[in-house]
Amino acid sequence: MARRLTFTIVGAMIAGILAGLALRAAIAEPAALKDAAAYLTIVTDLFLRLVKMIVAPLVFATLVAGVAHMGDTAALGRIGARTLGWFVGASLVSLLLGLVMVNLLRPGARTGLPLPPVGEGTGIARPAFDLHDFLVHIVPASVVQAMADNDILPIVVFSVFFGVALAVIGEAGRPLVAGIEALAATMLRVTDYVMRVAPLAVFAAIAHAVAIKGAGILLTFGRFVGGFYLTLGCLWAVLIAAGYAVVGRRMGALVALARAPALLAFSTASSEAAFPRLLEALVEFGVPRRIAGFVLPLGYSFNLDGSMIYMTFATLFVAQAYGIDIPIGSQFVMLLILMVTSKGMAGVPRASLVVIAAVMGHFSIPEAGLLLILAVDQFLDMGRSATNVIGNAVATAVVAKWEGALGPGEAVDA
Numbered sequence: 001m002a003r004r005l006t007f008t009i010v011g012a013m014i015a016g017i018l019a020g021l022a023l024r025a026a027i028a029e030p031a032a033l034k035d036a037a038a039y040l041t042i043v044t045d046l047f048l049r050l051v052k053m054i055v056a057p058l059v060f061a062t063l064v065a066g067v068a069h070m071g072d073t074a075a076l077g078r079i080g081a082r083t084l085g086w087f088v089g090a091s092l093v094s095l096l097l098g099l100v101m102v103n104l105l106r107p108g109a110r111t112g113l114p115l116p117p118v119g120e121g122t123g124i125a126r127p128a129f130d131l132h133d134f135l136v137h138i139v140p141a142s143v144v145q146a147m148a149d150n151d152i153l154p155i156v157v158f159s160v161f162f163g164v165a166l167a168v169i170g171e172a173g174r175p176l177v178a179g180i181e182a183l184a185a186t187m188l189r190v191t192d193y194v195m196r197v198a199p200l201a202v203f204a205a206i207a208h209a210v211a212i213k214g215a216g217i218l219l220t221f222g223r224f225v226g227g228f229y230l231t232l233g234c235l236w237a238v239l240i241a242a243g244y245a246v247v248g249r250r251m252g253a254l255v256a257l258a259r260a261p262a263l264l265a266f267s268t269a270s271s272e273a274a275f276p277r278l279l280e281a282l283v284e285f286g287v288p289r290r291i292a293g294f295v296l297p298l299g300y301s302f303n304l305d306g307s308m309i310y311m312t313f314a315t316l317f318v319a320q321a322y323g324i325d326i327p328i329g330s331q332f333v334m335l336l337i338l339m340v341t342s343k344g345m346a347g348v349p350r351a352s353l354v355v356i357a358a359v360m361g362h363f364s365i366p367e368a369g370l371l372l373i374l375a376v377d378q379f380l381d382m383g384r385s386a387t388n389v390i391g392n393a394v395a396t397a398v399v400a401k402w403e404g405a406l407g408p409g410e411a412v413d414a
Contacts, residue, residue: 009263012199013206016267020210033211040208044268047201050194051273054187056147058276059297060159061184066290067163068177076164076294082402083295086395087303094235094305094391095335098312101231103331107223108320150272153301160294184289191276198277202267209378221376228313232383235309236390243394247401250285251394257281258393266386269378274389275300282393286407287400295399299392306387307352310380311338315356318369326363334363352384353377 020037027033070076102108140146140154147155166173244251258281261274275296282292312335319326326334337359353370360367373380400406 006260006263008199009202009260009267012202013263013267016203016206017210019203020207023207023211024214037208037211040204040211043204044201044208047194047197048268048270048273050197051270051276052150054191054194054276055152055272056150056155057183058187058191058279059152059155059293060147061180061187062279062289062293063156063159063297064163064166065177065181065184066288066293067160068166068173068180069290070163070167076160079291079294079399079403080298083298083395083399084302086398087299090239090303090305090391090395091308091339092335093238094308095312095338097235097238098231098309099316099331099335101227101234102313102316102320105223105227105230106320107227108317110223152297156297156301184293188276188280191280195277198264198273201273202264205268213376213378221373224317224373225376225379228310228380229383231309231313232306232387235305235387239305239391239394243398246398247406251397254285254393254397255390257285258390261393262386262389265389266382269381269385271300271304271385271388274385278389278393282396285397287396288405288407291400291403291405292396295396296392299395300388303392303395304384304388305391306384308338309387310352310384311356311359314352314370314373315359315363315365318360318372319363319365321369321372322366324363324365330363334359337362352381 023036024033027036067076070079138153138157140151140158143155143158145151146158166177240251240255243254247254258278261278261281264277265271265274279292279296282296283289312331315334315338316326316331338355353374357367357370360369397406
């Protein structure tokens with residue numbers, strides 16, 4: 001199944017590239033091209049809405065059932081501590097690797113591109129990080145509203161309380177636990193139906209991006225895009241090596257199973273699109289559903305490794321483009337600020353750009369420099385989203401291994 005889905009998505013991506021180039025060649029007038037390509041977004045947007053329709057009930061059902069079956073709050077606290085410990089470590093490594101690579105490659109030093117005027121606006125909201133608002137937001141005023149907004153972190157908090165309560169009341173709660181398990185099984189079947197149209201959504205997303213941006217834009221921003229993808233490759237190597245150190249030789253099987261969800265996230269530029277399929281892949285790998293259902297939703301709020309590495313890389317790229325020298329000590333301060341502020345921006349569209357815009361002012365970096373990278377952000381977001389998927393796959397498998405709960409899994413058709 002994993003191999004078939006992977007090949008289908010790759011085929012859809014290739015077909016999308018060809019279709020986008022053909023559409024761009026057939027329609028020369030930019031406004032007409034934009035109007036024609038807009039029809040492709042209907043397919044992608046419908047698919048992403050189908051995924052969003054699944055995510056909230058799937059997170060709730062799998063997490064509640066998992067917590068209810070843990071049996072005691074001590075196990076829940078231990079798993080939570082291990083999960084957050086890994087997330088913090090992975091975030092710091094991602095930010096640090098982005099900082100090191102952008103200093104080594106210096107992609108902004110010779111861009112050859114006209115720089116936007118320092119005072120020019122970007123249109124990106126720049127909300128300041130507010131610890132009070134962040135902490136209060138974690139607890140939902142209404143779980144119905146949180147589910148309607150697909151706000152994962154408040155859903156996780158409510159689900160943990162609900163699951164713990166079910167575990168405590170014991171026998172009286174078993175009928176409800178059985179019902180929630182049936183809901184989880186039903187949502188996974190709905191997921192299977194939705195994923196059958198994923199290749200069509202992939203085709204439309206790629207065709208639209210190529211038609212509007214054109215392949216030539218990647219050459220114009222070659223140093224930046226190439227440097228960033230090289231940096232992502234280094235992060236993948238670090239994550240897989242860290243997973244290998246804990247999980248062992250089975251890391252190859254995990255990567256094979258995560259391949260299709262990562263490709264789906266890459267082609268749609270949406271980590272969320274891959275969530276249901278990644279959950280199934282982890283269970284197939286041997287991660288107990290109770291652990292996968294707990295760690296993975298948390299990862300989608302706190303363990304976005306691809307987004308983290310982009311924050312330091314893109315911020316210093318803009319500084320280099322404007323010839324601004326930031327001492328290494330200040331760069332480490334920037335890293336720590338990004339580490340804190342990024343946790344308050346989970347769930348915000350283009351969250352990486354929002355966080356970068358908020359931090360630039362602290363170091364006198366012109367916010368207008370973001371206009372340099374907005375043109376290729378769609379292509380960069382594809383890599384970030386795929387990396388987020390791999391990072392969360394590794395994190396979930398590692399936590400399961402630490403708990404001594406990682407099963408043999410099913411045979412992987414690699």
